[in-house]
Amino acid sequence: MPFDHNHHYHPTLLRLLPPGPGRALDVGCGDGRFARKLAAAGMTVEGIDASDEMITRASAAGSPGPGTTEYRRADVTTEPLELESYAFISCLASLHHVPFETVTRLRDALAPGGVLAVLGCARPSRPSDYARELVAAPANVLARLIVFAGDQLNGGADPVAKAPVHMKFPPLNDVRRDAARLLPGSTVRPLVFWRHLLTWRKPTDHPAAG
Numbered sequence: 001m002p003f004d005h006n007h008h009y010h011p012t013l014l015r016l017l018p019p020g021p022g023r024a025l026d027v028g029c030g031d032g033r034f035a036r037k038l039a040a041a042g043m044t045v046e047g048i049d050a051s052d053e054m055i056t057r058a059s060a061a062g063s064p065g066p067g068t069t070e071y072r073r074a075d076v077t078t079e080p081l082e083l084e085s086y087a088f089i090s091c092l093a094s095l096h097h098v099p100f101e102t103v104t105r106l107r108d109a110l111a112p113g114g115v116l117a118v119l120g121c122a123r124p125s126r127p128s129d130y131a132r133e134l135v136a137a138p139a140n141v142l143a144r145l146i147v148f149a150g151d152q153l154n155g156g157a158d159p160v161a162k163a164p165v166h167m168k169f170p171p172l173n174d175v176r177r178d179a180a181r182l183l184p185g186s187t188v189r190p191l192v193f194w195r196h197l198l199t200w201r202k203p204t205d206h207p208a209a210g
């Protein structure tokens, strides 16, 4: 079934892009689908992923322009990232693969005024989180059926390369607590389909990293 919960939120994430062209980093870029959308929006994009297979697939897909894409195999917890240099950093369903404290490396790599956007996966913590799960289950079935039917009408879906997934999710309350501690002023918005959106804009007067 081709419906993908991460791809579903691409338009939401793209609305967070700061104006103008700039440098973007997509962490855990998988096959590069979101990185290509960033390039289509004019960004100069670097995609990093721990999987050789994903980097090979992403590189093979090229860039749609007018921006550019460049991919490298790298572990975000150790990869040297140029300080204060990215206008936009995204993590789509990848942050839970690494310790949450990794956001401090991303925070330091953001240029003043830059935006960190994390489409995260977490377990429900509050009653309202559980209520959202109840909505998600039938909505998920419906979305899959609609996409499946559409694909059948169009001659069948293209095979999708599945990125390595890690199904151990932190409780959403831990994300809320750690985001408030490490990224003061950030917001954590719960979303349907077992996702949340963590957003942080680096203040222009934020103390320089390093």
Ligand SMILES: C[S@@+](CC[C@H](N)C(=O)[O-])C[C@H]1O[C@@H](n2cnc3c(N)ncnc32)[C@H](O)[C@@H]1O
Residues within 6 Å of the ligand: 006, 007, 027, 028, 029, 030, 031, 034, 048, 049, 050, 051, 054, 074, 075, 076, 077, 091, 092, 093, 094, 097, 098, 163, 164, 165, 166
């Ligand atoms: C669930 S997939 C999401 C892929 C893509 N962002 C998407 O939305 O389709 C998580 C990705 O994170 C990558 N990943 C896991 N640990 C990583 C790490 N330490 N550094 C960089 N990427 C990592 C995996 O290889 C995988 O491609």
